[in-house]
Amino acid sequence: MPSSDPNAKNAAGLTPTESRSLSERQPEEHEKPILQAIRELYTSNPKESTYHVYAPDAIFHDPVGIAKGADAIRAQFNGLVKIFPRADIGKFRVLENPKTVPKSTILVDQDVSYFRDPKASGPTKTVNSLLTLHTNSSHQITEHHEEWDHKRETDASDGFLGYINEARKKLTASVTDMFVGKEPPKKA
Helix, strand or coil, rough: CEEECCCCCCCCCCHHHHHHHHCCCCHHHHHHHHHHHHHHHHHCCCCHHHHEEEEECCCCCCCEEEECCCHHHHHHHHHHHHHCCEEEEEEEECCCCCCCCCEEEEEEEEEEECCCCCCCCCEEEEEEEEEEEEECCCEEEEEEEEEECCCCCCHHHHHHHHHHHHHHHHHHHHHHHHCCCCCCCCCC
């Protein structure tokens, strides 16, 4: 559940207004494989190699779930393909890091249109989100945050309701992990 406070800092440590106003930049060479994998994930087209960009103990946190570990992250995106077999990225902007964001963090502003019916003329849902990708010295993702409309997600620090929301996300991710295969889904 996104925070209702318009000045709440997102995973990049910025307000939604600040992160939306960042300039676009060209990716650095070592970022290109990560960004290619992210595009594959968000277009419901993951391959086995897509998941190699994650460190074994990486964390994925979005408005739906919190997955810990590369296999749990794999299950989240493989599950996404089952719900939305088609997804189109309308906007994918790699953003300039302000001085407060480490160079090892990649910021992406994206619009993704999700289709339950891959042959439909219009999407079921379109989502704008800020991706905050923290990477290690081996250029693997250690944390992957997705925040819809660039808004900070509530967590346990937001009191009882934030704690309940965080617990729900962990439960959702663990159930998905139990029931979704680890192999990338085959396209029909």
